[in-house]
Amino acid sequence: MRMRYCCARLDTPWISSPMVMIVALLLAGSLSAGEGGNLFGERRPIFGGEPPAPAPAPEVVEKDEEKPEAQSDPASEDDSAPRQHLADFGNQPGAGVTGSIFLSEVNLEAGTAILIARFVPPPPEGSAFHLYSKDLPRQGIDGMGRPTLLEIPPGQPLAAIGELSANAAVKDKEVLDWVFPLYEAGPVELRLPVRLPAGDGAPIDLALWVTYMTCNDELCLAPVDREVVAVALPSVSNGAVGDAAAAAAAAATEPQQPKPRPSSSSDGPLRMGHWYSPQNRAELEELLRRAEAARLPAFLDFTGPTCVNCQIMKRTVFEVPVVEEAFANLVLLSINTDPPHADLGQFQVDQFGTFTRPFYVRTRPGSDGQAWATFFRPGNSEQLERFVGFLEGGEGDAPATIDGIGDSVGAAGGWGGFLLLAVLGGLFTLVMPCTYPMIPLTVNFFTKQGEKGHSTLPLAATYAFGILAFFVLVGVLFTALVGSNPAYIAGHWMTNLIIGLLFLVLGASLLGLFFLRLPAGMANIGGGRAGYGGALMMGLAFAIISFTCTAPFAGLVLGTAMLTGMWSAAIIGMSVYAAVIAIPFFFLALSPRLLTRLPGAGAWMNEFKVVGGLIEIAAAFKFLYITDLVLGWGLIDRTTTLAIWAAIAGVISVYLSGKLRMESDAPITAIGPWRLLLIIAFACLSLICIAGLSGTHLGAIEGLFP
Incomplete structure (x- = not known):
């Protein structure tokens, strides 16, 4: 059997800077993706046993959408034409x-x-x-x-x-x-x-x-x-x-796409088991009112061509016979929330407090609705049974209620991961070179204030409040700029392009290609003041002066907040982010002796910068992918993005192992258990992304390709 492998060898003597190696590996991943996706020319088994074929779909389910293959008639083709x-x-x-x-x-x-x-x-x-x-x-x-x-x-x-x-x-x-x-x-x-x-x-x-x-x-x-x-x-x-x-x-000139599901423009009575596709919020609300008036249950499918998992669910789970039987007893609404359908995306946010997809809602006249937000495969019999139960009137897996059009409902999912991101962003910020060395200086300030007779506890609380106030103010200003329609802004190509470019710039800054600086005069804020006013100004000064290190991580939190479609997410996210930064200073101010237990500042902090910078660059391609998808450039697709992520994860793994060093890095003499765990984690992430290049579905990672 023929073997196909595509590999490259780097002879390092001519390389004068590790940055050259990083850029070369990223370019290699991108170019390889553009030439067919699989970095190693992998070939994997795909066809297994022969399970029974699903039964034919009832005629009422998406009858107009599935088109038979347009075959050419060999007899009618002019094969003799030059x-x-x-x-x-x-x-x-x-x-x-x-x-x-x-x-x-x-x-x-x-x-x-x-x-x-x-x-x-x-x-x-x-x-x-x-x-x-x-x-x-x-x-x-x-x-x-x-x-x-x-x-x-x-x-x-x-x-x-x-x-x-x-x-x-x-x-x-x-x-x-x-x-x-x-x-x-x-x-x-x-x-x-x-x-x-x-x-x-x-x-x-x-x-x-x-x-x-x-x-x-x-x-x-x-x-x-x-x-x-x-x-x-x-x-x-x-x-x-x-x-x-x-x-x-x-x-x-319009893209050659399969015919959409039946339109909602019909003025006749609603039909059970029939798909309707409202084109705007008014049509959707009218359909829901008509279903309520006719005492008919409805199924809302918040979807879109750019949602990969939505399309997989539609082509697989929705065609399972038991699901089709349940659909026959529902008015089916396919709601495209992709741009330019901003009002439909905003409807999802207003009603259910989320912009996540796939997201399904089943309404029932006279009672609360139920929501489902879990992607699964038909082979998962337990999930399939629960989903059918959800369609037939049982409970969903996401909090959602509908008690008349226009009422607000609770948020559905996504908060845990978002808040964890804010916490991790704050922790990374604490160990940055422009933040960590300020800890002993700040604690020394409170020690001297205590020697002058001031109570340390309220001073420390005031200082922490200053830090918190600054970042919450950033969140408020960001929310004001976003306006009242975060769902539309989050899906707009311009928003994703700006965030992607911003992440590239901030990532490059963390890698040391250049430094973000504020005017020198801001460094004197709070200088010479004592008491509560001095503590408050010191907190504000810390937040402003540490901008060089906080901007990349605060930007990551704000960018992710926009994607949730919640106007309050930026404020909540920045509050959590700032609290993680402020709390250690608060406790250190109360007990200065804890300072002796902290590791000294040194070259180890540069590793956090490098890893954080590479992660920022990887995140940038998620936003650039969406921009490319909307504008149709054909430059950054799923394959290209996965190849770049695989390369970046591999670079991080090699960098943490000590095989790749920056000029300001200290040599690694031993690999401890935590470092080893991170090396293995990033190496596994690289292999997972490589598997995705050969067509393997990557589960939760596919959710990053909406």
Whole structure:
């Protein structure tokens, strides 16, 4: 059997700075992801036993959404039509697929042509390789598989004027309770009717996207998402395209997506088991009022194309027969909270206090509603049984009540992780080089105040209040800037772009590439004052002067607060963050002897800066991924992000082991148990991300790709 491995060797004598190695590893991860995703060309078994196939779905459930494969009739295709070879693609590391792009049936008078993409899987190894149907979800089913696609990136002067079709038959493959649509083994051709770009007749350079993944009965090769293929197509004069053709071309610029669920615009009576898709808050509230008036229970699915786990639940759990039977007794509402549906996202926040997805609510006339927020697989029989019970009127797994439209309900989930982040941010801030050395100076201030007859306890409390007041004020100002619609702002591409770039800057600052500084005059705040006023000003001065170290972690807390969709999250998060910083100073002021038990300031603190900086950079790509997803750049996708995270986690593991050092770092003479635990944790995280590059679903991590 052929083995495919992609590895690189770094010969270090020429490297003068460890930063060069960090940047090189990050670039290597990113480039490898762009060339097919799997850093090591891994191939993993995927097809197991043959469980029974799910029963056919009732006709009333998403009848209009599932489209059969648009197959080409070999008898009707003009295979004798001449083809012009445009470009080749494939040969990505570990992917195994090669292919070519052709142009056929060119009609310059009408300005139309057919783009043909031919995908050729590798020779059989034990069993023949096949490609997945174009109608498979983009991220596969439960992270497994990738559709075979030929796409036109946004912004190209080329327009599709028909549906993508294939010349190969489709068969179903049963895997772990799911059914995967596959093309017959062997080469597959996709055909896409297009309207040629307008011009003076000269060829125009543009780009296409191809996506593919190939498997046989024993293993799968690495997936490739949106490989860019450069082609040159003939242009046609503007006069060659009439008004009708121009209108068709304009309509064809919309992304080729499956038809949405049925609209909510019908004025007839609501039907049980029928999906409605309200386009704005007014439509949604009207549907809920009509369901209440008709005494009909409803199921609210807060979802969106960018929510990977939502799409997996829809394609798997929602198609289990017992779930379909429960759906037949509910009015089904599919609520897209992705931008630009800001009002629908705000409805979720107003009613349920959360912006998390997937999030499901079942209403019942005359009683409180119930919510469900857990992602699971159909193979989890216990969760499936609970979910069916929830649909049939039982309890959910998230707090939510509906007692009439417009009433507020309790927050649902997410607070534990958010508050833990605020606590960890505060702890990291305490050991930063611009914070930790101030501890003995501050304690010395209170000792001298005590010698002058001042009570230490109220002075320490006032000092801690000064720190707390500063960061709470930051949270209040942030909330005022966010306004009354945090859900919309959190989902907007501009917000995610700003946060992503901010995290990159703050991360680079922690790595020592540059330093954030405040005006020197601020360092004198509180100087020379005594008593409570002096203690308060000292607390404010500490918070301001330590801005260089607090900004990265405070920014992380504020950025995460925005994603919760709760206007109060920034204030609460900053309060917890500041309390974690202030409490140690409070107790040290009460008992200065505790100071002798603290480790001395030294080079060890630089390790916290480096690790924190790398984590900030990793977090930045989560926000940049969302920006790319909305704007359609095709630069930062799930594969690229996972590759960068794998590289960063690997770098942190190597750095903590002492194999990679910065100039200001002290040599590591021994590895203690806590350091070893962190080394293992980051190494495991790197391996998990690498597994995700080959299509493995990563559970909770997938929730970071909304």
